[in-house]
Amino acid sequence: MDAIVAAALELVSTQGLAALSMRQVATKLDVGTASLYTYLPGKAELAALMLDAVMADAPLPHELPGDWRAKLAAWARDDWAAYRDHPWVLELAAVGAAPGPHMLRWLDSAIQALDGTGLSDTERLAVIESVDGYVRGLATLHHRSGGDASPAEVERRGAALGELVDFDRYPALQRALRAGAKPYAADQFEFGLERLLDGVAVLIRGRRSGRRQRNDADGSGTLRERGTTSGDPP
Amino acid sequence: MDAIVAAALELVSTQGLAALSMRQVATKLDVGTASLYTYLPGKAELAALMLDAVMADAPLPHELPGDWRAKLAAWARDDWAAYRDHPWVLELAAVGAAPGPHMLRWLDSAIQALDGTGLSDTERLAVIESVDGYVRGLATLHHRSGGDASPAEVERRGAALGELVDFDRYPALQRALRAGAKPYAADQFEFGLERLLDGVAVLIRGRRSGRRQRNDADGSGTLRERGTTSGDPP
DNA sequence: TCCAACTCCGAACGACGTTCGAATAATACC
DNA sequence: GGTATTATTCGAACGTCGTTCGGAGTTGGA
Numbered sequence: 001m002d003a004i005v006a007a008a009l010e011l012v013s014t015q016g017l018a019a020l021s022m023r024q025v026a027t028k029l030d031v032g033t034a035s036l037y038t039y040l041p042g043k044a045e046l047a048a049l050m051l052d053a054v055m056a057d058a059p060l061p062h063e064l065p066g067d068w069r070a071k072l073a074a075w076a077r078d079d080w081a082a083y084r085d086h087p088w089v090l091e092l093a094a095v096g097a098a099p100g101p102h103m104l105r106w107l108d109s110a111i112q113a114l115d116g117t118g119l120s121d122t123e124r125l126a127v128i129e130s131v132d133g134y135v136r137g138l139a140t141l142h143h144r145s146g147g148d149a150s151p152a153e154v155e156r157r158g159a160a161l162g163e164l165v166d167f168d169r170y171p172a173l174q175r176a177l178r179a180g181a182k183p184y185a186a187d188q189f190e191f192g193l194e195r196l197l198d199g200v201a202v203l204i205r206g207r208r209s210g211r212r213q214r215n216d217a218d219g220s221g222t223l224r225e226r227g228t229t230s231g232d233p234p
Numbered sequence: 235m236d237a238i239v240a241a242a243l244e245l246v247s248t249q250g251l252a253a254l255s256m257r258q259v260a261t262k263l264d265v266g267t268a269s270l271y272t273y274l275p276g277k278a279e280l281a282a283l284m285l286d287a288v289m290a291d292a293p294l295p296h297e298l299p300g301d302w303r304a305k306l307a308a309w310a311r312d313d314w315a316a317y318r319d320h321p322w323v324l325e326l327a328a329v330g331a332a333p334g335p336h337m338l339r340w341l342d343s344a345i346q347a348l349d350g351t352g353l354s355d356t357e358r359l360a361v362i363e364s365v366d367g368y369v370r371g372l373a374t375l376h377h378r379s380g381g382d383a384s385p386a387e388v389e390r391r392g393a394a395l396g397e398l399v400d401f402d403r404y405p406a407l408q409r410a411l412r413a414g415a416k417p418y419a420a421d422q423f424e425f426g427l428e429r430l431l432d433g434v435a436v437l438i439r440g441r442r443s444g445r446r447q448r449n450d451a452d453g454s455g456t457l458r459e460r461g462t463t464s465g466d467p468p
Numbered sequence: 469t470c471c472a473a474c475t476c477c478g479a480a481c482g483a484c485g486t487t488c489g490a491a492t493a494a495t496a497c498c
Numbered sequence: 499g500g501t502a503t504t505a506t507t508c509g510a511a512c513g514t515c516g517t518t519c520g521g522a523g524t525t526g527g528a
Binding site: 097101104105107108109111112120121122123124125126127129130132133134135136137138139140141144169170171172173175176179180181183184188191192194195196197198199200202203 | 339343346354355356358364369370373375403405407418426430431432434436
């Protein structure tokens with residue numbers, strides 16, 4: 001049972017997600033393929049167990065050092081590194097699997113990590129999911145672009161798609177590339193993370209200036225209040 | 235050729251991504267399965283064409299009304315709605331496909347949408363990818379959680395995974411749920427978007443106060459400068 | 469008219485997830 | 499110890515998948 005999950009994890013980390021099949025897992029365990037169905041209803045459940053097994057390695061946010069911002073930044077970087085080390089997690093799990101116990105434990109810890117910020121529970125959950133979503137989304141974009149693909153590489157692969165890529169039709173993009181911008185580069189992660197945490201800091205500062213110590217009772221359950229919503233007029 | 239992509243799109247939008255197979259597409263077109271390979275090297279290229287076809291419907295960011303923030307918010311909401319209407323996009327495209335012409339055109343337009351912000355091209359690209367990543371990641375989380383799953387639903391599906399979920403072991407999470415917080419609710423999207431845009435606004439305000447009009451020459455190609463990096467000490 | 473190039477596609481190959489049912493091992497009860 | 503019950507193993511098969519092969523049909527220019 002745990003051996004099945006372990007075998008599947010090793011298989012995927014060495015051969016990639018495409019190589020994950022019940023037959024391969026069974027072969028690695030020296031058992032018949034049909035034997036796996038004694039312990040698992042099907043492949044989907046195996047995938048769910050694999051995902052929760054990965055979550056078991058994640059440090060608990062509320063045990064990290066520093067203030068809320070340090071904690072959030074630290075687990076965001078942990079997530080980012082985890083997606084780099086287990087890119088198959090991004091390809092798997094697209095469709096509805098139940099959150100496993102490790103996932104729930106992590107979520108519980110993340111809520112605690114925002115103690116003392118003056119945010120309501122609903123807001124804390126929203127902040128956590130925002131950062132989580134940001135990391136996951138950026139990791140997906142980065143992974144899909146092939147890790148670190150050069151513009152020439154993009155052009156070559158684009159050519160395979162039918163018509164060749166004519167960069168003259170994209171002047172702003174061309175200018176950016178010529179200026180040295182690298183799309184989906186890895187260091188872009190830190191940039192966006194700082195922006196997102198800056199935005200959370202704005203909210204928390206707003207909450208703090210309107211001093212009210214009670215944690216929860218401010219109409220919790222809703223997220224609709226104006227924050228700093230105005231842009232910059234030219 | 236375009237008919238193949240159209241048939242595949244209709245198939246997926248009515249039957250779901252799991253029903254997408256070369257045989258089904260061929261059947262819908264009343265041709266033999268092997269005929270498809272006259273026009274496409276394989277299923278992966280069909281998927282790439284499907285993705286770029288969806289991008290063709292996206293409005294161009296730089297043509298949207300308002301200042302940079304209004305433009306960014308508008309296309310973020312467009313993206314969010316597109317992922318809701320075409321959830322298969324999230325499940326597809328995990329692995330390396332080349333960006334199609336519509337994707338490049340959109341990217342070019344998004345860079346233009348940040349004209350007049352004082353940001354370098356590298357920074358603009360980073361902002362765009364941050365917002366893009368945020369939307370995509372949150373849409374994935376929302377989609378994976380089953381759209382809008384109640385805690386009871388989570389508990390039921392968790393039970394199917396092996397051991398039943400004991401919420402007493404997750405006190406902070408339990409408290410949040412009791413207070414009315416709904417994990418992965420749809421309105422959480424707006425909350426995180428405002429935070430992210432607030433963070434971008436902080437950066438832009440900083441750039442503006444250090445007035446320098448030249449757009450590009452400030453050592454472009456690097457993203458490493460301190461923004462507003464300090465948290466709030468308790 | 470003839471030939472080359474392009475289009476169509478039935479049949480087959482190997483791999484997949486999953487089911488069935490019979491054989492075998494382990495356990496419980498008397 | 500003997501027997502009934504339950505759990506485990508798994509070879510074989512079903513239906514589906516992506517893709518390849520080779521030949522038949524069609525088309526267009528010389």
